[in-house]
Amino acid sequence: MLGLSGAGAFSMADNLLYFTELLSMPVLDLKHRRIGRVKDAALVPREHAARIERFLVGGGDTWLTLRFDQIQSVTLAAGIQLSDEQLLPYHDDEYMLRIGRDLLDQQIIDVTGRKVVRVTDVTMAVQHDGERDILTVLEVDIGVRSMFRRLMQGVLPWRWVRRLQSSIPPNSIRWEFANVVEPDPLRRLRLNISYEKLEDMHPADLADIVEDLGPAQREAIFDSIDSEAAADALSEVEDPKMQASILEALEPEKAADIVEEMAPDEAADVLSELQEETSEEILEEMDSEPKVEVQELLEFDEDTAGGLMNTEYVVLHDNATVADAMAGLKGNEELLESLNTLFLIDEEEHLTAAIPLARLFLAGGDTRLKDLASETLIQVTVDEKHDRVTEYFDKYNLLTLPVVDDEGKLAGVITADDIISLLRQK
């Protein structure tokens, strides 16, 4: 048993042990003779998510592997006392997540704090289960306290280090909320690393995180989270160049799945950043319906209304009633979140009116939509320049602006959020 107790934050744990303290701890055989020192410790995530399963012991020329059930006790004063001294030579085990090699000094994702952090130390609990001491990873430490501990380890006696560090506020992340980033997909599988926790994050937060990571780690995340979450996050990545390089790194099928989930205008924007071959490859893999929409949008020049618009809008016939509109919307609930305007077209598909959605609430079911229309119909053609489009939004306080082609047919709509992104990019 350890002599010193930790901060007291973990009442369930008997004692705390830091990874820096475990490193170079002596390992004693049955006759209490020292056979080597701890060089690293490893989890085997397929066996247990947090228990330290293996210890790597350096003694003489080779490293030995020590299983957790060969240990009797772990104490700071005396080191690791074995109950079984049949140790096998260490060979690189692909199923191990080695703390010293794979975790310490590397970047991980703090899921609750929604940011990328660098691991300085790892806090473990030592619990006696009746037969032996078992080490479980509790937290990864990232703050100044752990930095102090690591710098002082071996310089000062551990008692001093513990006493001195207690005046520094701790900064740690619970192990459950720490997500390791492993670029190699095979190893990811073996280590049981998943990014499911990231899928529940707000897409904007996830985008911030991937922006902080290196390209390899970035691809790893987009490769393994589901396409919908990936699409949302990709839309939120601010730098178009980074969006493009992420898609380029993925397999075309995976990239196509993600692009399909994106709003068509955003998809077109991203694809237009790619080299032509790559975007062709991705389009090839897409389902026909989203593909056609995106391809149509790709035709337009990037700095015109056509390049800015999207094709998600609701359009009804000229003499439809409020009841017709309600019935139409019932089947398309997914549109409602961002919908604020309905459009009317005549026999020749020419745009005739725009109806603010809110007006429907106060109107009877048999009111004609035509009668609820905005007084003036404000529209632009597909080749209108960006400056004019933003000017319209400002001048007429628009939420949605319809875009028509040369013949006056509705081609798409520009929404206020497109304008905000456009202005921010300047």
Add this chain to the structure above:
Amino acid sequence: MRKVLERFRSHILVFLAVLGPGFITAMVDNDSGGIYTYSAAGAKFGYLPLWTLLPITIVLIITQEMCSRMGAVTGKGLSDLIREEFGLRITFLLMALLVFVNLTNVMTEFAGVASSLELFHISKYISVPLAAIGVWFLVVEGNYTGVEKVFLGASVIYVTYIISGFLVRPDWKAAAVNSVRPILMLDSSYIYMLIGMVGTTIAPWMQFYLQSAVVEKGITVKEYAASRLEVTVGCIMTNVIAFFIIVACAGAIWSVAPKDIKDAADAAVGLKPFGQYAFLLFSAGLLNASVFAASILPLSTAYSVCEGLGFEAGVNRRIREAPVFYFLYTSLIVVGGGVVLVPKFPLVRMILLSQVLNGVLLPLILIFMVILINKRDLMGEWVNPRWFNWASWATVVIMIGLTLALTGMSLRQGPG
């Protein structure tokens, strides 16, 4: 034909997209310390030292290319990589050294601001605080692309040196001959000057700054060819400017009477007989270089330290979100600018110390760089080819030899 033009245009576009990091780093290289070294060389030895510029350019390109390659391939800063591969202790030591070295460098820059404006009779008690405040706000309130544009604009001002080089009507023939004819003299002040020129050219902070800037700009392996070209052009430009500084001082000061100058402002005064413009341009260039370097050094230092030690960093974060970053950044400016104003502060000794510390730190960093760039799990197919490794190690060895010699001589006798 049209196809060729199209291709040419797309090349230029790619080049412009990556323009920034290499160019800015190379330009800041000619900071007030650099200008002093080159001026002193020209004033005392005339056109003789010009031949060193060619080898210096090559060595500069080799080191800068490695940093930009590592940045483009790994997407991580140099201090990130050092931390991941060599652990916290080494990183901490390196960073502590880096902060101290760069602090003394920042002092040099503010001293440059003070002396260049004193030429125009502006008291340093006005110029230095104003420059410090200006620098702080430029970086904290601006965003990266905006700041980069300001910096690129500032790079253009270096043209003043080229113009002042022409204005003094130097002996172009002697300049051309000496650019390609190495002359070694067993004169201790000559050797000291040669070493000083190499020493001021490759500084530790540049490696960190360049790599972070490449990452920040989102340059990827795909654009790497353009990025390498940018770095190379930047390094060549640096030495073209250095050439004109030496030539200007050789033509204006050495050809009249060779002498030791005590700072870069002294050199500007020496240009006065050749017209008000030569003097004005030379001092404006010095002011620009000092302010330019004073904006980049504290920022780059704070970034490197926070990246390496795992603190939040970046000017797009609020002060509360990244306290360590802002603390470091602000202290470097306040202390660096402040000491220039302290009466009787041993500034010359600090500058000397900064040179010595640069010398101690640089070999370490170069060694780490060459080790890192040869790690296949980090760089993949982008590890150094074998011939390049020879060149890199040769560069490292030369730099270590020269900086050790410089350090030794600085400790024994001091400059000049």
